[in-house]
Amino acid sequence: MKIYISTDLEGVCGVYRFAQTREYGTPENIEARHLLMGEVNAAVAGCFDGGATRVVVRDGHNGAISFFPEELDERAEMVMGRFSPRDQVLRQGFDGAILLGFHSMSNTEGGILCHTQSSKTWDNYWINGRLSGEICQSAITVGEFDIPVVMVTGDDKTVKEARDFLGDEIVTVKVKTGLGREGALMHSPKKARAMIREGARDAMSQISKVNPYKPEFPLTIRWQFLNSDIVTNYKGDAKHIDDRTLEKVVHKPADIISP
Numbered sequence: 001m002k003i004y005i006s007t008d009l010e011g012v013c014g015v016y017r018f019a020q021t022r023e024y025g026t027p028e029n030i031e032a033r034h035l036l037m038g039e040v041n042a043a044v045a046g047c048f049d050g051g052a053t054r055v056v057v058r059d060g061h062n063g064a065i066s067f068f069p070e071e072l073d074e075r076a077e078m079v080m081g082r083f084s085p086r087d088q089v090l091r092q093g094f095d096g097a098i099l100l101g102f103h104s105m106s107n108t109e110g111g112i113l114c115h116t117q118s119s120k121t122w123d124n125y126w127i128n129g130r131l132s133g134e135i136c137q138s139a140i141t142v143g144e145f146d147i148p149v150v151m152v153t154g155d156d157k158t159v160k161e162a163r164d165f166l167g168d169e170i171v172t173v174k175v176k177t178g179l180g181r182e183g184a185l186m187h188s189p190k191k192a193r194a195m196i197r198e199g200a201r202d203a204m205s206q207i208s209k210v211n212p213y214k215p216e217f218p219l220t221i222r223w224q225f226l227n228s229d230i231v232t233n234y235k236g237d238a239k240h241i242d243d244r245t246l247e248k249v250v251h252k253p254a255d256i257i258s259p
């Protein structure tokens with residue numbers, strides 16, 4: 001049983017303010033990334049507890065340079081940095097995926113560090129008229145390779161969003177509760193890791209019950225940005241809806257993220 005773990009930083013227990021996620025290499029950011037590694041290793045351990053034979057972890061936050069390689073559980077492999085084509089690793093074949101340390105979509109009330117793609121430039125994002133975020137995007141990305149998302153971790157709003165999109169058969173682990181965009185009620189990171197390990201172990205037995213997320217293409221994607229700069233400077237073939245909004249009909253998963 002081969003498992004692919006996609007990670008982000010905003011949904012990790014102990015991470016609750018943009019000072020930890022937006023700047024690279026600051027003391028706040030380094031603290032957050034050590035907390036991330038703790039959750040990564042907890043998930044890896046849970047996968048192996050549950051019968052996994054291969055676990056590959058993708059560093060997914062902001063340029064994919066957040067992992068501390070030395071800290072990774074030696075049974076796992078990691079994917080870091082930028083590369084093209086982007087599906088080289090997914091093509092190797094996996095039975096299930098975990099979204100670890102994820103966050104809720106832009107404008108989620110009380111969603112800790114909520115955003116979709118860029119917290120500095122993006123506002124709302126719709127797929128076929130439904131407000132969507134990175135959980136849905138990631139599920140489509142792995143779904144293309146018939147890989148079901150079997151577990152999602154993050155705050156209470158993140159796990160709710162995951163269940164809304166992916167159903168109640170998946171395992172969700174709530175490591176914190178959002179009180180505001182930069183405010184949180186949190187477990188101890190140690191407790192969060194224990195819950196993640198247990199969740200990942202349980203998720204291994206759910207794999208056969210969860211379907212890959214494969215919406216039928218073409219899909220109509222609408223992007224709304226925080227200001228007009230991106231739309232003003234945009235040179236592609238998406239339709240201008242207004243000075244902050246673009247829309248495009250896309251025919252493959254690789255095109256859902258950016259116009």
Ligand SMILES: [Zn+2]
Nearest residue numbers: 008009010061
């Ligand atoms: Zn992130």
